[in-house]
Amino acid sequence: MKTLTGRDLAAAIRAQTEAEAAAGPQPRLAVVVATADEASLWYVRSIAKAAAGVGIACDIVDLGPAAAPEQIGETLARLSADPNVHGVLLQTPLPAGASAQELAAAIDPRKDVDGANPLSLGRLAAGLPAFPPATAAAVMALLDHYEVELLGRRAVVVGRSTVVGKPLAHLLLDRHATVTVCHSRTRDLAAVTATAEVLVAAVGRAGLIGASHVAPGAVVIDVGTNPTDDGGLTGDVDFDAVSGVAGALTPVPGGVGPVTTALLLRHTSRAANLP
Ligand SMILES: NC(=O)C1=CN([C@@H]2O[C@H](COP(=O)(O)OP(=O)(O)OC[C@H]3O[C@@H](n4cnc5c(N)ncnc54)[C@H](OP(=O)(O)O)[C@@H]3O)[C@@H](O)[C@H]2O)C=CC1
Ligand SMILES: Nc1nc(=O)c2c([nH]1)NC[C@@H]1CN(c3ccc(C(=O)N[C@@H](CCC(=O)O)C(=O)O)cc3)C=[N+]21
Structure with missing residues (x-):
């Protein structure tokens, strides 16, 4: 039995990404957080750390676990319209009453680096260019x-x-x-x-x-x-x-x-x- 580890592959992808990122204007990822879930916050910290390691700027936009859906949607729309932001990630889970699927429709598909906008999934299903999750x-x-x-x-x-x-x-x-x-x-x-x-x-x-x-x-x-x-x-x-x-x-x-x-x-x- 062969154990298929991911750490070396991840390091190789990060090295390649670091070179890609250094070749142009600095990429910027915005992570929108509206949760106190410990596992989710761990993932956000690990994204921020890995981004710093490859020369990608990472903004954590923490709206707190009581954020209203409207506020989350407006934040995603603002980041999608910001020419200095290249990637937008909406972290789950979300506060009760907020639907990740509906809110992710506010992420510009060109910035939808975790394939969360239903348009991205539709494009993927149709064989069109899109970021997969x-x-x-x-x-x-x-x-x-x-x-x-x-x-x-x-x-x-x-x-x-x-x-x-x-x-x-x-x-x-x-x-x-x-x-x-x-x-x-x-x-x-x-x-x-x-x-x-x-x-x-x-x-x-x-x-x-x-x-x-x-x-x-x-x-x-x-x-x-x-x-x-x-x-x-x-x-x-x-x-x-x-x-x-x-x-x-x-x-x-x-x-x-x-x-x-x-x-x-x-x-x-x-x-x-x-x-
Ligand atoms: N390593 C990583 O990068 C990531 C890991 N994860 C992890 O992957 C797992 C799945 O995540 P996610 O897809 O978001 O989870 P969801 O809860 O959204 O989906 C779980 C799926 O499993 C199905 N399911 C539940 N119980 C059974 C069962 N007994 N037998 C067969 N199918 C079952 C559900 O069926 P139904 O549709 O009928 O409810 C559902 O389709 C989690 O552990 C999550 O933490 C997730 C994202 C990233
Ligand atoms: N829209 C969305 N996209 C996600 O990608 C997503 C999500 N929602 N919801 C939550 C899950 C969880 N998730 C993890 C990613 C990496 C590790 C990871 O790197 N874990 C380390 C170990 C961590 C440890 O040991 O504690 C590893 O597997 O080696 C874990 C969990 C992404 N998620």
Whole structure:
């Protein structure tokens, strides 16, 4: 069994992004925050730190956990209209009553570096240029980095969220995989996932995917980031059980997560250099 780590790939993407960013005007990413959620704030800090490391300016616009939807929408519209800002990210979760999907429509698609505007997902589905969500892009980047064949292969994605499952299904389809998407109403999940040559878990349930869910030799990508009692992080895949069956498996932490952050910065640098 091969462990598909993401840290080296993330470092390579950051190095390339640093060179790209240095070649033109300094890219600027604005991160809009309206939450006190600790995991979310951790992610924002790690974006800011990584941005500083590659020469990308990062403004954290913290509206606080009581922000009104109108205020969030106005902030996104203002940043989208600001010629000095190249990337806009709306961090989730949001205050009760605020819909990320509706609010993200206020992000200019050209600055939508985490593919959150419904227009971006529509363009992705239609095969038009758009930024995919960084996490979905990270799964593809890992598969490519480890030279996992997709053409004609059976791929199963567990999870159908707008952030991960749906855009990822389109990216896999574009690469000529035969794609099945599972969700909470899927009957006999294990029977479906066991048909996968490439299996992606993006659910948010620790250990959901066990040995019986995985075909011998399958490539398994674990997107889940579930907090553990001891303050750590664990995936959707039972790593120890599945590593006895799978051909290759990403760890959590150290798999999809670091690549996600690196690609968000790459998208920002690309957004700054759009014609
Ligand atoms: N590493 C990274 O960069 C990132 C990691 N994540 C992590 O990935 C995970 C998924 O995130 P996200 O997509 O936003 O989550 P959502 O909660 O939005 O979506 C979860 C999906 O899983 C499905 N699901 C829930 N329970 C089951 C089950 N028992 N069997 C099969 N499917 C099930 C849901 O089905 P239904 O639609 O029917 O409700 C839904 O489609 C989380 O752990 C999140 O923290 C997310 C983004 C980035
Ligand atoms: N619109 C949207 N886009 C997101 O990209 C998004 C989101 N919403 N909601 C929340 C999740 C979570 N997320 C993570 C990204 C990187 C790590 C990461 O790099 N984690 C490290 C470890 C961290 C640790 O050990 O605590 C790793 O996996 O190695 C984790 C989590 C992005 N998310």
